[in-house]
Amino acid sequence: MSVAIITGASSGIGAAVAVEFHRRGWKVGLIARRDDLLKEHVEAMGEGAAYATADVADEKGLTDAILKLESELGPCDLMFANAGIGDGRSARHFTSANTLKIMNVNCAGVIHAFAAVLPGMLKRGTGTLSATSSVAGFRGLPNFGPYSASKSYVTSLLESMRIDLRPHGVGVTTVHPGFVVSELTSRNAFDMPFLVQTDKAARIIVKGLLKGKSEVNFPWQMICLMKFVRWVPNWLYDRVIAIASPTTPKKEAE
Numbered sequence: 001m002s003v004a005i006i007t008g009a010s011s012g013i014g015a016a017v018a019v020e021f022h023r024r025g026w027k028v029g030l031i032a033r034r035d036d037l038l039k040e041h042v043e044a045m046g047e048g049a050a051y052a053t054a055d056v057a058d059e060k061g062l063t064d065a066i067l068k069l070e071s072e073l074g075p076c077d078l079m080f081a082n083a084g085i086g087d088g089r090s091a092r093h094f095t096s097a098n099t100l101k102i103m104n105v106n107c108a109g110v111i112h113a114f115a116a117v118l119p120g121m122l123k124r125g126t127g128t129l130s131a132t133s134s135v136a137g138f139r140g141l142p143n144f145g146p147y148s149a150s151k152s153y154v155t156s157l158l159e160s161m162r163i164d165l166r167p168h169g170v171g172v173t174t175v176h177p178g179f180v181v182s183e184l185t186s187r188n189a190f191d192m193p194f195l196v197q198t199d200k201a202a203r204i205i206v207k208g209l210l211k212g213k214s215e216v217n218f219p220w221q222m223i224c225l226m227k228f229v230r231w232v233p234n235w236l237y238d239r240v241i242a243i244a245s246p247t248t249p250k251k252e253a254e
């Protein structure tokens with residue numbers, strides 16, 4: 001039985017992806033900080049599911065959690081580094097602390113997760129590394145600078161790693177969701193176009209991961225829009241995005 005380890009598995013996309021893998025006969029290891037939620041998910045799934053608590057920004061804590069799950073379930077066949085946070089605020093309120101907080105979870109969290117399982121995958125000559133980026137990483141979005149930047153980082157890192165690791169039997173998949181129902185998006189005070197239900201997102205992600213896709217991008221409407229926007233010149237992008245983008249995070253609206 002194959003083993004998937006999922007970070008950010010206490011809620012939203014990560015929890016739903018864990019359930020979907022388990023439903024398909026995989027053993028699943030769930031990681032996040034909220035013990036009570038992880039315990040609830042694992043108990044609901046039953047045999048073949050285990051959890052460990054860790055802050056993904058803490059390299060030792062996360063590595064220990066992954067080792068604990070591998071000793072319970074077996075070597076990790078697929079790492080889904082999904083834990084992430086987002087905090088919408090205008091660059092007028094830019095601070096090092098807030099920006100680094102996002103980078104430490106969204107970027108360092110992926111780095112630590114991959115570093116913990118990659119040597120084993122290379123030794124075995126098989127495995128999959130995957131992480132949740134976002135369409136927000138396709139271009140810098142107003143009010144979401146640190147978040148957009150963290151997701152651009154994830155997209156570029158995984159693209160490079162994919163090419164390096166392919167000859168060694170390790171696949172790399174980048175997940176780019178548009179808006180998905182979750183705790184993260186429940187804080188958005190704006191209308192979210194093409195919003196996808198969490199369990200549907202999980203089915204799309206797991207299907208793509210099992211097919212060994214280089215990217216899992218959804219929903220298609222948001223992907224087409226954001227890929228097109230990539231090619232729009234700055235003079236036009238700056239004007240249009242300032243009007244059309246989700247610009248009023250709840251924090252500032254309140």
Ligand SMILES: NC(=O)c1ccc[n+]([C@@H]2O[C@H](COP(=O)([O-])OP(=O)(O)OC[C@H]3O[C@@H](n4cnc5c(N)ncnc54)[C@H](OP(=O)(O)O)[C@@H]3O)[C@@H](O)[C@H]2O)c1
Binds near residue numbers: 032057133135181
């Ligand atoms: N929902 C969307 O529309 C959307 C779109 C594009 C990309 N994404 C990305 O999808 C991923 C999952 O987010 P979601 O939408 O499912 O939101 P969510 O429900 O808020 O889930 C975030 C998960 O990350 C975990 N987490 C946060 N900080 C952590 C830390 N320091 N250490 C360990 N775990 C941590 C949370 O668990 P604990 O609080 O228990 O630690 C939770 O399980 C994120 O990377 C997000 O950026 C989401």
